Amino acid sequence: MFKIVYKKELSPGIFHMDIEAPRVAKKAKAGQFIVLRVNELGERVPLTIADFDVEKGTITLIFQVLGASTMQLSALNEGDSIVDFAGPLGQPSEISGSMGTVVCIGGGIGVAPVYPIARAIHEAGNKVISIMGAKTKDILIFEDKMRAISDEVIIATDDGSYGVKGFVTTALQQLVDRGEKIDQVTAIGPGIMMKSVCDATRPLGIKTIVSLNPVMVDGTGMCGGCRVQVGDEMKFACVDGPEFDGHLVDFNNLMSRGRMFREQEAKAKDHVCNIGLGR
Amino acid sequence: MALVLEKHKMPEQDPQVRAHNFQEVALGYDEETAVAEANRCLGCKNPQCRPGCPVGIDIPAFIGKIKERDFDSAIGIIKESSSLPAVCGRVCPQENQCEKNCVLTHKGESVAIGRLERFVADYQLEKNEEVKPIEFAPDAQKVAIIGAGPSGLTCAGDLARKGYKVTIFEALHVAGGVLSYGIPEFRLPKDKIVKREVENLQKMGVTIEVNSIAGRLFTVDELMGEMGFDAVFVGTGAGLPHFMNIPGESLNGVYSSNEFLTRCNLMKAYDFPNHATPIAMGKKVAVVGGGNVAMDAARTSLRLGADKVYIVYRRSEAELPARAEEVHHAKEEGIDFKLLNNPVEIIGDENGWVKSLKCIRMELGEPDASGRRRPVAVEGSEFELDVDTVIMAIGNGPNPIVASTTPGMDTNKRGNIIADEETGATTKEGVFAGGDIVTGAATVILAMGAGKKAAAAIDEYLKSKKK
Numbered sequence: 001m002f003k004i005v006y007k008k009e010l011s012p013g014i015f016h017m018d019i020e021a022p023r024v025a026k027k028a029k030a031g032q033f034i035v036l037r038v039n040e041l042g043e044r045v046p047l048t049i050a051d052f053d054v055e056k057g058t059i060t061l062i063f064q065v066l067g068a069s070t071m072q073l074s075a076l077n078e079g080d081s082i083v084d085f086a087g088p089l090g091q092p093s094e095i096s097g098s099m100g101t102v103v104c105i106g107g108g109i110g111v112a113p114v115y116p117i118a119r120a121i122h123e124a125g126n127k128v129i130s131i132m133g134a135k136t137k138d139i140l141i142f143e144d145k146m147r148a149i150s151d152e153v154i155i156a157t158d159d160g161s162y163g164v165k166g167f168v169t170t171a172l173q174q175l176v177d178r179g180e181k182i183d184q185v186t187a188i189g190p191g192i193m194m195k196s197v198c199d200a201t202r203p204l205g206i207k208t209i210v211s212l213n214p215v216m217v218d219g220t221g222m223c224g225g226c227r228v229q230v231g232d233e234m235k236f237a238c239v240d241g242p243e244f245d246g247h248l249v250d251f252n253n254l255m256s257r258g259r260m261f262r263e264q265e266a267k268a269k270d271h272v273c274n275i276g277l278g279r
Numbered sequence: 280m281a282l283v284l285e286k287h288k289m290p291e292q293d294p295q296v297r298a299h300n301f302q303e304v305a306l307g308y309d310e311e312t313a314v315a316e317a318n319r320c321l322g323c324k325n326p327q328c329r330p331g332c333p334v335g336i337d338i339p340a341f342i343g344k345i346k347e348r349d350f351d352s353a354i355g356i357i358k359e360s361s362s363l364p365a366v367c368g369r370v371c372p373q374e375n376q377c378e379k380n381c382v383l384t385h386k387g388e389s390v391a392i393g394r395l396e397r398f399v400a401d402y403q404l405e406k407n408e409e410v411k412p413i414e415f416a417p418d419a420q421k422v423a424i425i426g427a428g429p430s431g432l433t434c435a436g437d438l439a440r441k442g443y444k445v446t447i448f449e450a451l452h453v454a455g456g457v458l459s460y461g462i463p464e465f466r467l468p469k470d471k472i473v474k475r476e477v478e479n480l481q482k483m484g485v486t487i488e489v490n491s492i493a494g495r496l497f498t499v500d501e502l503m504g505e506m507g508f509d510a511v512f513v514g515t516g517a518g519l520p521h522f523m524n525i526p527g528e529s530l531n532g533v534y535s536s537n538e539f540l541t542r543c544n545l546m547k548a549y550d551f552p553n554h555a556t557p558i559a560m561g562k563k564v565a566v567v568g569g570g571n572v573a574m575d576a577a578r579t580s581l582r583l584g585a586d587k588v589y590i591v592y593r594r595s596e597a598e599l600p601a602r603a604e605e606v607h608h609a610k611e612e613g614i615d616f617k618l619l620n621n622p623v624e625i626i627g628d629e630n631g632w633v634k635s636l637k638c639i640r641m642e643l644g645e646p647d648a649s650g651r652r653r654p655v656a657v658e659g660s661e662f663e664l665d666v667d668t669v670i671m672a673i674g675n676g677p678n679p680i681v682a683s684t685t686p687g688m689d690t691n692k693r694g695n696i697i698a699d700e701e702t703g704a705t706t707k708e709g710v711f712a713g714g715d716i717v718t719g720a721a722t723v724i725l726a727m728g729a730g731k732k733a734a735a736a737i738d739e740y741l742k743s744k745k746k
Contacts, residue, residue: 023491024496027495027496041553043546043554043557044452044556068552068555083452084452086450086451086452086491086492087492087495088496089492089495217556218450218541220492220518220678221519222460222519222520223520223535223538224520224522224535225534225538227522227528234529239679239680256631257529257531257631259531259631260559261557263559264558265557267552267557268557
């Protein structure tokens, strides 16, 4: 069993949890993820590692309540435990000291998984410009954390309630317009956001890394449920990724496959609501 | 006593009923039938059955005890050689192994060795006896096993009985490997059989750590270094699904057999939404392939409510790699065999879902190097099979995570670990391997045989190291 040692609702429906998993914390690197199961009847849910603390032996998860499993997870409190927690999984981000200027883009809850990557890029001695996107000011997360490890932070809100009015691509365009020399973009967020970022950087020839979020079951390479089309090749996001060259990813297929279980997901949510979160 | 030429029949669920439930198809012998079947055994002085068993069970001896109704002794004899008799009695292809050379096959049918093994194993599980824990010496050497499938469980059981402290590291949240995620409930009940056989190993003194992904959480070098293990056995299986590389394999409604069966068996998606894992599928299913996994996926589809299920296989019935019994069961349940057909494309609708499977007819040409007649496409014979779900069951390769993080342990060009056939020794000292990760996808009992041989070799190795 894996104990929840800290819980906080960052903004409505978005939760921060620290889970006690010392072995995982010891091995975790930026860019990796874990798979958890809330209870004995639960499904296996992949979540990107938002932070890790070797001394405390904890892994930080940031998740948004979207369906049955995240609803059940959010109903647990400090001191409660979840049954399964496996990781670290996936390839760590490729980070070196000679990356130059890297623009790290986090859309919505995608800011959480961008954070450890941006931090590692920063710690390696590169210049980090972070772009954080949110629908509105109220649901912005991790602002202080991002500011602490970035040379510059640009915030974009869809409604203009904070920072630049518009999408993360609006902010990116401003950087380009002011003549900032960008060596790499790392973008994490909803499929449609990552696709827009790639569409923006492709004509400019800026290397763009995305972290994909397909449906997963085992997370260890044994089922291929997370397969994505990258260039001419079929890749398994759980073992070959989750990070890929964004200019080669077939985002339309990724987004279509993300809808494969939509009917069942709605049914599962109803079920969990009816049985009172299964606790 | 007159020779009884045929095996005593094992009762089965009616095909019309069982095609819609996940309960076990074969119901097992009762005591009287088991004794009557045991009495068919001639107790040969030079038994031909025993060499056919990959773990070398003393078959005439245990059957002799059944004749005497001494079932406790019978299971005792089996357990000297096999850690998982309730599993093997169910899923071994006995017709190619122990039962193949039974002397009775010259006149009629072999003794039903598998059914008798199953009977005594179930008899013991039902008695629910306390398993006696092993008392380990304070200076017992430690062995790490990577993977809790048939080879790892067998290796662990044998080593524990020899007095070694064994820890199994399993990536998934449940032990059993293919026994838990692959073989369906209706052939191998999970709670009643697999879980209890695993629990018995634990009671004996084997430690199992689930959620532990070797190659990510720790490396083999770390196991042998700071983690203090004296030897390592790698039994990680063949769990990397192959796809055909034809257009349309990324459409919604296309699964690997591994994903489909894992959702159903391990995650119990057939009990959705009580169990949270879903399976999204339609009413018309094509399963591509002709092995046991294809049969399992096809029969599972029926039980999940499909109206029409096809097996699409590029060779003819004679070449089907699946067990004859499974093919027979599949046909009884109404699976439609589209033989000598090969998929060339999966066609999708405007929403990105499977609409049909485009196949081409095949005919058998000249025999190839393996002696099997090679299927050749009949030009211009393409046609569309009207399906909404496609399951690819064309085989699995080795998962590279452990090998790629273990310097000094060599693999062949297919990615299988190179290991000595008799000892399982790899090219890295102290590291042994066996089962599907070495041979490629094979059978449960061959993996168990490999685990057994490796346990003996590890014992030798550690004894010599201690001196």
